[in-house]
Amino acid sequence: MIVTQFLVIAAALFSLGVYGLLVRRNAVMVLLAVELMLNAVNINLIAFEAVIRSSQAVGQVFSIFVITVAAAEVGIGLAIILMIFRNRQSANVDDFNLMKF
Amino acid sequence: MELFESGWGLTLIVFLPLVGALVNMAIPKTNETAVKQWSLFVAVVTFALSLLLVVNFDYGAGDRFQFEMNETWISAIGANFHLGVDGISLPLLVLSTFVMVLAIIYSWDHWEEPHNPRGFLSLMLILATGMNGTFLALDLVLFFIFFEVVLLPMYFMIGIWGDKSKRRIPGFSKEVETRLYASIKFFLFTLFGSAFMLLGFLALYFKSGDFGPRTFDIPELIELGTSGAFSGTFAFLVFGAMFLGFAVKVPMWPFHTWLPDAHTAAPTVGSVLLAAILLKLGSYAFIRISIPILPQEAENWAPAIAVLSVIGIIYGSLACLAQTDMKRLIAFSSVGHMGFVMLGISTLTDVGINAAIIGMVAHGLITGLLFFLAGSMSHRYHTREMSRLGGNQKLMPVMGAILAFTAFASLGLPGLAGFWGEFMSLLGAYNPLESLRAEYLGLFRTAMVLGAIGTVLTAGYMLWMLQKVNLGEPGEEWVGHEFHDADRYELTAWVPLMVLIVVIGFYPNVVFGATTDAVVSLVNTAFGEGAATTAAVTDVLGS
Amino acid sequence: MTHLVLAVEAGAPELVSGGFFAQWAGIMLVAPFVAFLLIVFLGKRLKYLGAEFAIGAMALNLVWASILFVQNMSHGIFREENFEIASIGMFDGRALVFELGWVVDGLSIMMYFVVAFVGLLVFIYAVGYMHGDVRVTWFFASLSLFAGSMLILVGSPNLIQLIIGWEGVGLASYLLIGHYWEQKENSSAAMKAFYTNKVADVGLILGAILLGLAIGDFSFAAINEAAANHAEPLEAVAFAGGLLLFFGAMGKSAQFPLHIWLPDAMAGPTPVSALMHAATMVTAGIYLMARTFPVYQDLVGGEAARQWMVPIGVITLFAMGLLALVADDIKKVLAYSTVSQLGYMMTAVAAGGYTAGLFHLFTHAFFKALLFLGAGSVIHAVHSNNMSDMGGLRKEMPRTFWTFVIGSLSLAGIIPLAGFFSKDEILATLDHEGYQAFMWVAIAGAFVTAFYMTRAVALTFFGSYKGHGHPHESPALMTVPLVALAVPSVIAGFLNIPGVEFGGFGNFTTWVGARVVAMGDHHPEAIDWTLAAYGLTAGGLGILIGWLLYGKDAETQLARDRFEIPVLYPLLRQKYYMDHLALGMVGFTKGPAARAVDWVNTYVLDGIVNGVGGGVRLMGRFVYGGLDQRGIDMFFNGVSAGADSAGLALRRLQTGRVQQYAMGFVVGALVLVLAIAVFN
């Protein structure tokens, strides 16, 4: 088992997340894509931790923080989406371009 | 005097107007008389202080900075609050404080819309601080600050009180109010130049670190510069950067285009101050900063400056001939006159630099007066179109006579102040600096001839303007109009200028008494002993 | 500061310092300016509107100048007072200074006298002439300004002060020519005069720079001594400097082709023409040449320059004289005559005749002023400048007539009037210096001179009156100066009969020769009667033919009788022959030749001037409209417009769609990564 095999999965998930972020119109879907990306980071951290084996399991600690923050972000994001939906009856992100130029 | 020896005198001259402006703000807006009286009082006190300076100045040591004030200011970058006056800055400082007094007197009951004397006079006093400070600053950062400070009040003067007529600007699709276009153009041009000037200053500061602690101090930099510290591409670029800043301010061709617009659009007093003092900041900076700090580069750049100056002279005069607006004509004349100033500087000789200084003083007096007159006339005629004017001499004999007097002074009539600047810069151009002669003697002498032709053109447009405006029968449209000839405020403002024009015309030592020692020593330290003499000559006059 | 000057050449006169009057000669220079200020501020309240001050100052000057003149007769005076006005830098280890002051020597004393004498008379005359006219106060103020500037000019010890005076008289000339500035022609004429002079002044200024900077001193004494010593640096610039100075002189002294302003300058009131455009101001160029004479005389380069100057003078004297033949305006006749006479003076000085040129200047001042004042008197009477509106005035205006005739004869060079001696001396100089061909032209010029003067006299004073109203003699205020001027017009010639000295008082030659440097010009021992005969013959012939043509008008029987009797009567018996000859000659001179010259003058010279003027205006319009507004300004505006549209374009990137932002974000990140990868 080598570390790269996990990292490649992470890279792939990250790239897929980016793809989703760029093509998804529904805001909830965008949020899902972001979760993919954050998850990819977690894979990285855990994989590195497996190699490094630091005395304080720093990688895992880090990933716990990332998971926590990601959860908070989801909460914030959904709240924003709800607020917007209430006003616009739409959750499509490209419907919002009141402000430009 | 103790006040001056301690250095506080100069500080007072610089900041008194600013304090005056702040106090102005505290006076109720409606109490215009109090505002005017207070402003005039401040200006007069400042002028009186500068006269005290004149009295206390040690003319035997005009080449040294006197009454210095040198306090730490921004220690982090080694910038000091360093003021000082020498023979070169003294006349310009006095000119500045003097014209300010006259300008305030003049504006006593000449208000452009939207009136508001409190605002206007406060701006003028702030302007005074900037101008006086520029002439006295001996630290590059301080210099930069004052150099920039003058922009703000002038911007507001032009923008708020300026010419409200609309004009088609080449390159713009719609008509723009002159004041709006002019104010921003004025600011942008100067800012553009001074941004690069600042880069130049900083480069000097940086380089001075090779020879000791980094410094912004002008005397220290001069010492370094004259000992050859700055050279090569570095110096070339630094000079170029500073050149941009100063040349825009002067203004030299082809950076002059802000000037006609700004002058034309500015309210009368604004034009006067712009012409009389603000334009001098640039040329003064050449003498104070560029030449002594970067003497070798000054030599390299001198031919280019000479060429641009001469182009400016000819070009400005020709442009004048195409004007229909009297004020714009006077504005363009400044391009030509400042061309002579810069031609003098470009020779790098004591004669040439002296020519530049007296040229500056004279231009300040004369063109200032011309703008006063143009303002007063457009105040009465509500037009500046020369084709509609005419017969002014008949309608307003006193004003017409003063206009004629000033026009002749402006075209460089010998015996009036304007002559010396022109004549001496030609004199300087005949024999430029020794080291420039090998390669560029022909160039400078051609410049001399072209400059002399420029004086002819100058006479041409000035006479033409006089004929258009002053002579002939008044136009039909003025029949039945009552015209008030020059009133007492106007005369109070103008007569001192006229007297000075004559006095300097017949006794230029008024200026040279202060400057010559300083200039000679400047040239000697920058370019070595005896640089300003012609080829050896057998002294036929014997002992 | 006073220049300590040593006589450097054997034969230079011994000079004395001249005492009180020489020491304080500066008062003469200042007095008119004081008068000017007094007139401007107080003049309007006085009876004569300020003329009092002007006349007073000139009277003082005349007294002062006369005393100096007399002092100078017995013993040559040289005195210089200098006051430094500007120390402008270093030259060869010493200060390079500008000074003001006055010089009192033979040359300047002569000029002081002429200016004061003619000036005083013209001022007095003007009181009468200008009575009831517009802006009289201002007129006298300007006249005083002129007198002061002229004295500053002639009293100048150095080139700088000379330039001040030089342009000062130009200014006064501008003011006075344009006295009636309500009409555009007048203000244009004033502009033309000032402007032409300004062009010439370029030469003066550059010449002054060249000469002054060659030795580091602008004073005439220093320059002249350096020239007398053949100083090397001065020699190097002598040719260019000499010609440049001469160019300046050409403007002020109306030498071909810069004479064009002078005829137009007649737009001013007649006293102005008399004083400035005949007697004094226009001679400033001659004066300058005389002042710097050693530069032209002693230096090789100066000599070379003279070879260019003589032909100019000769062309001026002849061609301009011809023009006087076709003018109807009496003042124009006199103006062309003045130009022609100035040509004589310039020719003389350029040929090396220092004294000859100055002497003609001296005498010419009197009789030409006389003629102008006489003409003014006539104009005053008939309210027209045109001779076609005059005629037969000799009866109504006897004093004017007689003095005018005296002046004309003097101008025509008829013995023993002043003009004869001075013109003769010029011929002698040309002969002696080897300019024989030019001498013959000068003699021909004398013929022309006599011819047009006769014509003027005949048309004005003889025949029948063709104008309107009833002309009458002018008031005494005007005629007394005429008489006073007639006297020297008659007798001034005797002051310089070659070889004749007035006891210990010398003669004109010695008086104007009282200079620190000997002028080294040739002084004939006695009158060369052969030359005198040529001159006289030419003059006489001119008068005769002129008379034959114009004098025998139908109603001028008496006049014809009087002139037919003594000498000309026998010739008139072959009057057809003479008529034909005369007609042929005149026909040619007055016809094609004169017309050709006139045409050249109008269309070529004036055309060039107008063309240059128009061209400059056009250029101005191009520079402003084309280069400045559409070029440079457009450029800067274009730059800002470019920034503006770049801004507009950049705004478009901000589409408002968040996913495009994200796209930009990712692209930016990738580009940054790749850029840094490539960079490293």
Place this chain on the structure above:
Amino acid sequence: MTFQSWISEPVNWVYLAIGGAVLVSGFRVVTTQNVVRAALYLVATLGGTAGLFLMLSAEFVAWTLVLVYIGAVIVLFLFGTMITRAPMVRDTGLDNPKARPMAAVLSLILFVVLSYTMLTAFGSTEIAQVGEGTDTRILGEALLGRFVLPFEIVGFILLAALVGGITIARRDLTPLEEEERGSV
């Protein structure tokens, strides 16, 4: 290490299975046209990730992931999906088709860049001590020891998300309702 020896390790078979599942479901998350399915695919991805974590001896994190995500976050997502009334069936408007090619190219490049950099750096670095899980005590001590400060502070982001989320997501009362409430 050759592919031969790599593939011969059984644990890598497990890896291939889980990894494949993670990738496929991850792919479906961003490509499926059904909203609910996308959320469920995310569950699968996260579950697979948790499996990977177990392989990497991070039991605590793995179970945290399962708890936090599959237990809470996904439910949140489903609620969000339903509240925003996204159709539960296939929805062709879910993607922005115009953005697809560009997005695909970009993410591909990104993938290449990310993989390349990691491969050059880590190549075939082995993961030692497979299967030996990290002692949760270590984690606990780290979290409450050295990392106590971020641990405390991260609580505030959750609190902020809670407070802020409620505030902005709640329906504002109409003025009439307000008045009724205000009287209470």
Place this chain on the structure above:
Amino acid sequence: MSWEIDYLALAPEIIIVVTMLGVLALDLVLPRPLKYWTATVGVLGLTFAAIPLIIMAVDDVGTRSMFEGSYVVDEFALVLKGLFLAAGYVTLLMSVSYIESDRYYQGEYYFLLLTSILGSVVMASARDLIILFIGLEVTTGPLFMLAGWRKGDLRSNEASLKFFILGVLSTAILLWGMSMLYGITGSVDLVTISDSVALIAGGSVPGFEPLLGLAILFIIIGFAFKVSAVPFHFWAPDTYEGAPTPVTAYLSVSSKAAGFVGLFVIVYVALPAAVDIWGPALWLLAALSMTVGNLAALRQENIVRLLAYSSIAQAGFMLVPFAAAAVSGGDQLAVGLEATVVYLVIYSVMNLGAFAVIIQGARRTGTGDIEGWAGLGKLDPRLGVLVAVFFFSLAGIPPLAGWFAKFIMFQSAITSGGPGGVWLAVIAAVNAVIAFYYYARVVKTVWFDAPAEGASEAEDAPVGSLGLAIALTAVATIVIGFYPPIATFFGEATRTLITAAGG
């Protein structure tokens, strides 16, 4: 290994936390008309939080280090914490009347704002990737919601959404970079990281350079998003325009400053050895931000949007010393840091002032469109003067504080000595001129244009806390302009960041 906690060093954070909770609790009990007391408590809390800072600044203990050096209170941290507190203080003052004037959930608003301040205060001390990350998230997270605080306003909603989506994208990218950095160095402690990075940059660990470069750039991108540097600025104009103005002010100052703090800490403490990688990157970001920000600002019609682009450009200017020092070899890093901090301090003062004036001006004129402000100077000269003061200060015109910011920016760029620095200075010089145009345009509209028909003449002096905010910033702007050592003092203090890292 000791977990001794220096409570004095943590006191500011603790006081802020207590204030936050106090605000939240107070909000529950206060009746609606008295809710403004929450603001008062918040303001007081921030004031109290400054006290321990002052105590620490005065005493001679020097650097206080906790949690194995992962949390450090040195002079750098003190200065920036002070800046965050001060900026937060002014923002709170600005918020009071704005938030009061509508149903804006005051208690929650101040709670979130204080949370964000807490995050940035934490960031200033963070010397550890995790704390840095958490600090950043705590700073940003509440702002996502605050941007959408005007719930009924679609623009505000949109602002929030755009900010959020791009924010999480940048978080993901930042995290990727951090995870890689952890993977490479095996540590999250910045000082330890710097040793490893030095090894890699020295070439002793082949193969790691590309990954290190990627990690560094991704981290920089994460922070560049916060400072709204081009091309990661897209959110800024829209969010600024849509968000409530006090929040915008906070975003443009504190949030941006937090981004800079992150950059400083990462770059100076962890990555001084990798200057070859981040130097050119910052150079590019600086040049692009200045140019794009300024050019795009030229044609803006909305004043807040104009300031948004202005703040993008200003971020570019702030990056200049930093980047110039970096591309010129790295021995000038301290100078660059100092200059950027000075710029940041001055920028905070004047930009907050500008926003405060905008709030007042928008209230006075009833519009955020620049055209709508025509003639304001005549109607309300005091406000007009303030507009001129702050906008010209932003433009860098002496004698207002902005000049010194620009000056020291140029100074450090030139004295960095390298051609890269000089070129950047030239670009900055041109941009300073362009920038003047749009700042002057606002002043022009306010002073030179005629007021619309029927505009009211009455002066409406800013009252209460907003007035205080304006007064504080205006005085600071002018005083610093005349006596810049006030600002350089802060700049010099921050050198500890570099000396601590042994740089």
